[in-house]
Amino acid sequence: MEKYEFDAYSVCPEINFNLIARHFGIDKKYKWEEFLSLGEAELKGVIPNPAGKCLKIFPFGSVVFINLAHNEIMDIVGYLAKIEAGIAAALGLEGLACHDNYELIVDAGAEPSVSFDRLVTGRLRQQVDAVSIILAKSVALERVERDITKLVDESEGIIGLLERGKVGTRDKELVRISARIMKFRHNTISYIMLLDKPDVAWKDQETDELLVELAHIFELEDRYKSFSSKTDTLMEIVDVFTNLLNTRKGVRLEYAVIGLILIEVIITILEKTGLIR
Numbered sequence: 001m002e003k004y005e006f007d008a009y010s011v012c013p014e015i016n017f018n019l020i021a022r023h024f025g026i027d028k029k030y031k032w033e034e035f036l037s038l039g040e041a042e043l044k045g046v047i048p049n050p051a052g053k054c055l056k057i058f059p060f061g062s063v064v065f066i067n068l069a070h071n072e073i074m075d076i077v078g079y080l081a082k083i084e085a086g087i088a089a090a091l092g093l094e095g096l097a098c099h100d101n102y103e104l105i106v107d108a109g110a111e112p113s114v115s116f117d118r119l120v121t122g123r124l125r126q127q128v129d130a131v132s133i134i135l136a137k138s139v140a141l142e143r144v145e146r147d148i149t150k151l152v153d154e155s156e157g158i159i160g161l162l163e164r165g166k167v168g169t170r171d172k173e174l175v176r177i178s179a180r181i182m183k184f185r186h187n188t189i190s191y192i193m194l195l196d197k198p199d200v201a202w203k204d205q206e207t208d209e210l211l212v213e214l215a216h217i218f219e220l221e222d223r224y225k226s227f228s229s230k231t232d233t234l235m236e237i238v239d240v241f242t243n244l245l246n247t248r249k250g251v252r253l254e255y256a257v258i259g260l261i262l263i264e265v266i267i268t269i270l271e272k273t274g275l276i277r
Helices: 017-023 070-083 085-094 127-163 171-191 199-203 205-217 220-272
Strands: 002-010 036-038 054-057 062-066 097-106 118-121
Touching: 002 070, 002 127, 017 036, 017 070, 054 127, 062 070, 062 127, 070 085, 097 127, 118 127, 127 199, 127 205, 127 220, 199 205, 205 220
Parallel strands: 097 118
Antiparallel strands: 002 062, 002 097, 036 054, 054 062
16 A cells, blocks of 8 residues: 655745756756646755655745645755745745645545545556646635635725715725736736646546546635635725726816816906906
């Protein structure tokens, strides 16, 4: 029987994994839809006992550690932070956040099964990659969900102003909020590739079916729909506020024009009556 223990973290929003690959002497230009695997050979100078251990680094900021103890994970993350400034910056702000774990058991005599915390299979094919991909997407999505929740909390201030009949938010603030919402959408679809089928799914039918089942267990599609609903609501709030701001600016402009016309009329009357020359 073989046992694989997975610990996935979203260490930062984005990782330059080609930079890390070059550091470890891996002569390959990785594409965005791929992931970087570091095994025993690469971990020899990082942890004391790398036998049977590895990790997979995804460009959208997730790292999946396999058969590594917590202290070893911290040592590796600290080592990677010295290579990739984005990891160091994120760790300085929030430490290791957005964590999930899973277990894979390979036992020829066991009944195959898939659950929320364990996968049991009779033979090893692409299951390690499949589990890693789903875990990586799940923790990356958790980071996005956390950030969008913060933005929702910020929007409550805008709603409060609307309830009091005040429109005090500046244009720059609305642009900033709109940009953050669009960034979340872009990161979720393009960076995390939540809606895309990974390459391993095209190579093996069983792997494809496993990916679909794991995605369902981790509720990736439902969580994405919930995220999309929140971003839609936020954009509606921003649109309402933008329209109110534009209306207020329009009213002010109309008052200014009326004021100028009145001044011109008064000056004309005064000139005709000889009060001013």
